[in-house]
Amino acid sequence: xxxxxxxxxxTATIGIECHVQLRTKTKLFSAVSNEAYEASPNTxxxxxxxxxxxxxxxxxxxxxxxxxxxxxxxxxxxxKYSYFERKHYFYPDLPKGYQITQLAKPIIxxxxxxxxVDGKSKDIRLNRVQMEEDAGKSMHPEGKDxxxxxxxxxxxxxxEVVSEADMHSAAEAKAYAKELYLIARYTDVxxxxxxxxxxxxxxxxxVSKTDALGTRxxxxxxxxxxxxxxxVEYEINRQIELLEKGEKVVQETRGWxxxxxxxxxxxxxxxxxxxxxxxxxxxxxxxxxxxxITLIEKNMPVMPAEWRQRLSGLxxxxxxxxxxxxxxxxxxxxxxxxxxxxxxxxxxxxxxxNWIVNxxxxxxxxxxxxxxxxxxxxxxxDQLYNxxxxxxxxxxxxxxxxxxxLKLHKVQLPVSIEKYAEEKGYIQVSDEAEIEAIVKEVIQxxxxxxxxxxxxxxxxxxxxxGQVMKKSQxxxxxxxxxxxxxxxxx
Amino acid sequence: xxxxxAIAQIAADVSAGKTKxxxxxxxxxxxxxxxxxxxxxIAVITDRSVVRARDIDARVAKGxxxxxLAGVPFIAKDNFLTFGSETTAASNILKGFKAxxxxxxxxxxxxxxxxxxxxxxxxxxxxxxxxxNSDFMTTxxxxxxxxxxxxxxxxxxxxxxxxxxxxxxxTDTGGSIRLPAAFTGAVGYKPTYxxxxxxxxxxxxxxxxxxxxxxxxxxxAALVLDVMAGKDRLDxxxxxxxxxxxxxxxxxxKGKKIGVIKEYMGQGLDPEIKRSIDASIAKLKTSGxxxxxxxxxxLTLALACYYIIMPAEVxxxxxxxxxxxxxxxxxxxxNLEESYNWSRSEGFGDEAKRRIMIxxxxxxSGYYDAYYKRAQLIRxxxxxxxxxxxxQVDFLLxxxxxxxxxxxxxxxxxxxxxYLTDIMTVGANLAGVPAISIPVxxxxxxxxxxxxxxxxxxxxxxxxxxKAAEEVLV
Numbered sequence: 001x002x003x004x005x006x007x008x009x010x011t012a013t014i015g016i017e018c019h020v021q022l023r024t025k026t027k028l029f030s031a032v033s034n035e036a037y038e039a040s041p042n043t044x045x046x047x048x049x050x051x052x053x054x055x056x057x058x059x060x061x062x063x064x065x066x067x068x069x070x071x072x073x074x075x076x077x078x079x080k081y082s083y084f085e086r087k088h089y090f091y092p093d094l095p096k097g098y099q100i101t102q103l104a105k106p107i108i109x110x111x112x113x114x115x116x117v118d119g120k121s122k123d124i125r126l127n128r129v130q131m132e133e134d135a136g137k138s139m140h141p142e143g144k145d146x147x148x149x150x151x152x153x154x155x156x157x158x159x160e161v162v163s164e165a166d167m168h169s170a171a172e173a174k175a176y177a178k179e180l181y182l183i184a185r186y187t188d189v190x191x192x193x194x195x196x197x198x199x200x201x202x203x204x205x206x207v208s209k210t211d212a213l214g215t216r217x218x219x220x221x222x223x224x225x226x227x228x229x230x231x232v233e234y235e236i237n238r239q240i241e242l243l244e245k246g247e248k249v250v251q252e253t254r255g256w257x258x259x260x261x262x263x264x265x266x267x268x269x270x271x272x273x274x275x276x277x278x279x280x281x282x283x284x285x286x287x288x289x290x291x292x293i294t295l296i297e298k299n300m301p302v303m304p305a306e307w308r309q310r311l312s313g314l315x316x317x318x319x320x321x322x323x324x325x326x327x328x329x330x331x332x333x334x335x336x337x338x339x340x341x342x343x344x345x346x347x348x349x350x351x352x353x354n355w356i357v358n359x360x361x362x363x364x365x366x367x368x369x370x371x372x373x374x375x376x377x378x379x380x381x382d383q384l385y386n387x388x389x390x391x392x393x394x395x396x397x398x399x400x401x402x403x404x405x406l407k408l409h410k411v412q413l414p415v416s417i418e419k420y421a422e423e424k425g426y427i428q429v430s431d432e433a434e435i436e437a438i439v440k441e442v443i444q445x446x447x448x449x450x451x452x453x454x455x456x457x458x459x460x461x462x463x464x465x466g467q468v469m470k471k472s473q474x475x476x477x478x479x480x481x482x483x484x485x486x487x488x489x490x
Numbered sequence: 491x492x493x494x495x496a497i498a499q500i501a502a503d504v505s506a507g508k509t510k511x512x513x514x515x516x517x518x519x520x521x522x523x524x525x526x527x528x529x530x531x532i533a534v535i536t537d538r539s540v541v542r543a544r545d546i547d548a549r550v551a552k553g554x555x556x557x558x559l560a561g562v563p564f565i566a567k568d569n570f571l572t573f574g575s576e577t578t579a580a581s582n583i584l585k586g587f588k589a590x591x592x593x594x595x596x597x598x599x600x601x602x603x604x605x606x607x608x609x610x611x612x613x614x615x616x617x618x619x620x621x622x623n624s625d626f627m628t629t630x631x632x633x634x635x636x637x638x639x640x641x642x643x644x645x646x647x648x649x650x651x652x653x654x655x656x657x658x659x660x661t662d663t664g665g666s667i668r669l670p671a672a673f674t675g676a677v678g679y680k681p682t683y684x685x686x687x688x689x690x691x692x693x694x695x696x697x698x699x700x701x702x703x704x705x706x707x708x709x710x711a712a713l714v715l716d717v718m719a720g721k722d723r724l725d726x727x728x729x730x731x732x733x734x735x736x737x738x739x740x741x742x743x744k745g746k747k748i749g750v751i752k753e754y755m756g757q758g759l760d761p762e763i764k765r766s767i768d769a770s771i772a773k774l775k776t777s778g779x780x781x782x783x784x785x786x787x788x789l790t791l792a793l794a795c796y797y798i799i800m801p802a803e804v805x806x807x808x809x810x811x812x813x814x815x816x817x818x819x820x821x822x823x824x825n826l827e828e829s830y831n832w833s834r835s836e837g838f839g840d841e842a843k844r845r846i847m848i849x850x851x852x853x854x855s856g857y858y859d860a861y862y863k864r865a866q867l868i869r870x871x872x873x874x875x876x877x878x879x880x881x882q883v884d885f886l887l888x889x890x891x892x893x894x895x896x897x898x899x900x901x902x903x904x905x906x907x908x909y910l911t912d913i914m915t916v917g918a919n920l921a922g923v924p925a926i927s928i929p930v931x932x933x934x935x936x937x938x939x940x941x942x943x944x945x946x947x948x949x950x951x952x953x954x955x956x957k958a959a960e961e962v963l964v
Contacts, residue, residue: 278802282727
C-alpha cells in the first residue's frame, strides 16, 4: 500500500471512451431488429449483417437523429459534414472483415459534459463522438475445440464518446460515467441498461509527478459506474506503486476482474495493428440539412446539468438532487416531469420537490415492489398542496397524510383528499374566532403561564400553544394560535 | 452466329402470343449447348428458366400483361447474385455459393418478364481484361478462338455476339463492359455511376463499379438500361433516374459538339485502329457534327491513379471471403490463424492476391498519404478536367482500346501490359461519367470499338447520339 503522502505527489490523468448502444428499432445498416438481448443466436441477421457478397450498408436515419440530439446534449452542434470509414481486421464475429466507423470526420467534434462531484461542478471536454456498428459476439466454450459466433449484435448502432483526459480522480471518472448514462437516458437515445451492456466504458489512466503525462494503461469493457471508479482507483495505485519501486508502467490493454476487484494485463503494446482506414465508398458522406438539425434542437428535452441547476434553485442540495436523479432512474415514477409541469409556480414546485425527496422516495424505497402506477398520484400532490396553501393542513399533517396516502396507494386512493383528511381529523382550524375562543379558555385556565408570557418568558408560549392544540384535538393552526395568544395577552 | 430480333419486338411478340417464352428459352439453351467450345458460360439456369417461361406463356394465354421484357432470355455475368444457379464470380473461393437473394438489377429485369438463362464467365472477381484470370476457364473470342474476348465481362460479350441471348449483363469498374464489347464487336454501355443499383452484385471497387448491358444494338441497350435504372433503397449511392424513358432516342448528329480526346489518339494507339477511328470521325463530320480536339492532361495519370484506388477498395471488399461464414474454407486448418491464411491462400487466384497485396500496401499507415490520398487528389483533378471539357463540348470521343483482341496467353506473364488495355476506359470510371462502346469497322480483321462519353446523368443524350452514330457508322 502507498501512503497518502506518496499518493499526493502524483497527479492522475484519466480519459474515458464510452460506447453507447442506440435504441433504434433496426440495426445501423440493415432493416433487422436491434433487440438482440435474449434472442436466439443468429436469428436477427440479414445478408448485410452476414457480409454476404453484394450486400451494401444503408444508413439508419434514426441513428443520425440520435447522434444529433446527443450533440446538443453535449453542448455543441453536430458536424454538418461527416463520413464513415472502414476499419479492417480479421475476426470471425466481424463478417465483412472491416467495421464501419468514423475517423477523420466524425459526426460530433468537441463539446463537453458538466459533472458534479460533491456539489462542485466541472466541465469535462469531449474530443469527438463517432457513429459505428458493433461486432457480433464470439464465445469460446471451455474445454471445447471450437468457438461459436452469434451475429445478432453485429451491426448494432453505437456512439463512441471520446473524452479529453480532463479527469484526475476516480470520483470524477465515476461522475463522468454516470453523467453520460444520465444524458443517454434523458435524451432517450439509448435504453441505457447497464446490465445488458448498453453502455460500456474504457478508461485510460496514467500518473505523473511532473507536468508531462505518464504512460497510460487502458482498461476495457467496464459496465458499471462502480467498476469505473474501482478500476481507476486500482490503476492509479498500481501505477504509483510501480513507479515508486523504480519500475515502468507498460502501455497496454487491461481487463477488469470484478470478483477480485483488480485489473489484469490483456495484451501489451496494441500488437501493432494497422487498421488501414479509408472512406467507406458504399455510404455517401453525410451532409446534414440545417432544417433537420434545427428540428431536433427544438425538441431537445432538459439535460441533467440543467435539471441540477433548476433543482438547486428550488432549494435542493447536491445530495438530494443526486437522490432524486437516482430515484428517477430506479422507478418509473417520473418525478422530474411533475416538477417541470409546475415550474411556473416556484413555491409549488419547491414543495413538490421536497415531498418527493423527503417522503415519496424513502417510502418507495422501503416497500418491496415499489409503486408502479405513479401518474395517478400526482393529483394527490395538487390536492395536498392546495389544502396546505389554504392553511387547512399543518406541515405535520401533510407529512402524516402523505405517508398514509402512500400506504393506501396500492389499495385505493380517496377521490377527495380534503374529505379524507377531514374524516381522519387532519384539517386544522384556521378560523380566528373559533381559535380565539379556545385561546381565551386556555389563558383562563393557565393564569401562571399567561403571566410568564406577559413577563416576556417566551418558553411559556409554547406550553399555551400546546394546550390550545390539545383542546382543539390538534385541529387548530398552531401558528395562528400563537399569534392569537400574543394578541390576547398584549 | 445466330441473331435475335430487337428486344422490344421479342417482348411484343411474346405478349401478343405470337412467340412463346418457352421456345425462346429453349432456343437460347440450345445455342448455349452448341457453343460450349467458346467457354462463355459458367452455369446454365435450366429449371428456373423453363418454369418462368411456362409461367409467362400461361399468363399471356390468360390475357395478363407481362412487361417490357416479356419472355426475353438474358445472360448475367457471374458476379450478379441470382437464383437457380451458383454465383461464383469465376472464383474458387466462391465455388458452390448459392445466393440467398438476387441482385436488384436481376429483380427489375425479371419483374418486366426477362428470364436469366445462364451465368457468364469473367476474370475472377472481375479482375482482368481478358477472362484469362477466371479461376475456371478462358473464354474465346467469337471472331478468332485463339484470341481473348476482352474482359472482365468477356463471357457476357461473347454470349451476346454468339447470339446465345438477346442481351447480357456486365459490370464495368475500369472498362470491363466496354473493352470486351470492343474486342468482340458488341455494344457495351457503362451508365453514370449510381444510375443502376449495385445491390447484389459482387463488389470489385465500390466507387467505380457500375452495371450495364451488352447488346448488339444501342436501342436494345437503352431498353435494358431503362428497366434497371433508378434509385434503390438497398444501394445508398444510387441516383434519381430521368423521368423520360432512356429508350426515347431519335437524335440528330447535326450540330452536336463532339470533342476528340487528344490523349487517346496519339502514342500507343494501333495505327490501323487510328485510321478506322479517323474515318468514323470524318463520317460524323459529314453528318454535321462539330468536331474539335479536346485535351484532358490528367488522363495520362488516370491509369496509375486507378491502379491505386481500385486495389485499395478491392483489398477491402475481398476481406469478407475469409472461409468463416460461406464459400471455400481450408478443411485442415488447425486454428483460426491457419484457417484464415489457408482459406484465402487456396481460395484466391493470383490476380486477386496481387490486388489484395497492392491495396493493402497503399492503405497501410505510412503509405496512405503517398499513394491513396494522392490518387484521390488526381481523381478530383481529373473530374474537374472532364467538367471543363464538357463545358466546351457535348460529348467526348475516342477509341475504346488502343489495341485489338490479343492472343490468349500473350499478356499473362506481364500484368502491366495487361493493365494497359484499360488505359482508355478507366477515365470514365474515375469521373463517374457515362460511356458507350459501339463497334465501328475493323482492324487486323478484328472488331474495334468507338467510345463516346457524356457528362454525368446525360445517359439519354449519350444513347441518342450513339444510336445516330450507329446508323452512320456501323
